[in-house]
Amino acid sequence: MKWNEQDIENYVGAKEYIDTIILPLLPFQLSQDANTKKxxxxxxxxxxxxxxxxxxxxxxxxxxxxxxxxxxxxxxxEVKRLNAWVEDMKKQPFKHIFYVSFDSSWKKNEKDLNGNLLWLPGIQSGDVHSEEMQKLIRQQVQQIVELIRSYW
Known part of the structure; x- marks a missing residue:
């Protein structure tokens, strides 16, 4: 379920079955032109x-x-802010929190996060709509899905 009106309405009616959060971690910095596109x-x-x-x-x-x-x-x-988010989320019946990121710097603080960090090696460039990229994403998704299921 996603964070939209219809899915949240469904979540409220079925929250006893939804025990896992996926929380993407995305860096943002416009001040560094060299890295903005990447x-x-x-x-x-x-x-x-x-x-x-x-x-x-x-x-x-x-x-x-x-x-x-x-x-x-x-x-x-940032870990303190994330953990505050998670404390609020845990007021619902969530048992598993997974952070998803391409940023390896989170690994240094992983032990302090209230949840599990799923760090993925970043894809540097390409066409996100190309068949190759879709295949690569699909393969990584399957691996991560299996990992998440192992926590259940």
Missing amino acids: DAFASEVLTIFSNEIEKELTGRILLTPSYYYLKSADKEQ
């Missing part, structure tokens, strides 16, 4: 990726709005 591409791919996980596991997970942060931000502060 970051925008990564954001687009992670959004597609997260939506595909949601499709694969519909009925068991809720895909939350993405968490945006400045790449230059203090990760310890």
Whole structure:
């Protein structure tokens, strides 16, 4: 289920079955022209990726709005903010929280997160609509779906 009116209405009626959150972590920084295009591409791919996980596991997970942060931000502060988000989410019957990110810098703070970090090697460039890219995303989605199921 996604963060939209129809899916949230369905969630409220079936929340006892939906015990897992997927929370995409997306860096944003317009001040660094050299990386802006690459970051925008990564954001687009992670959004597609997260939506595909949601499709694969519909009925068991809720895909939350993405968490945006400045790449230059203090990760310890961001961990505190994320954990506050999660504390609010855990007022519902969620047992599993998965953060999804291409940003390897989260690995340093993974132990402090209230949930599991699913770090994926970033895809640097390409055409997100190409058959090759769709196949690559599909393969990664299948692997992550199996990993998530292992936590259940």
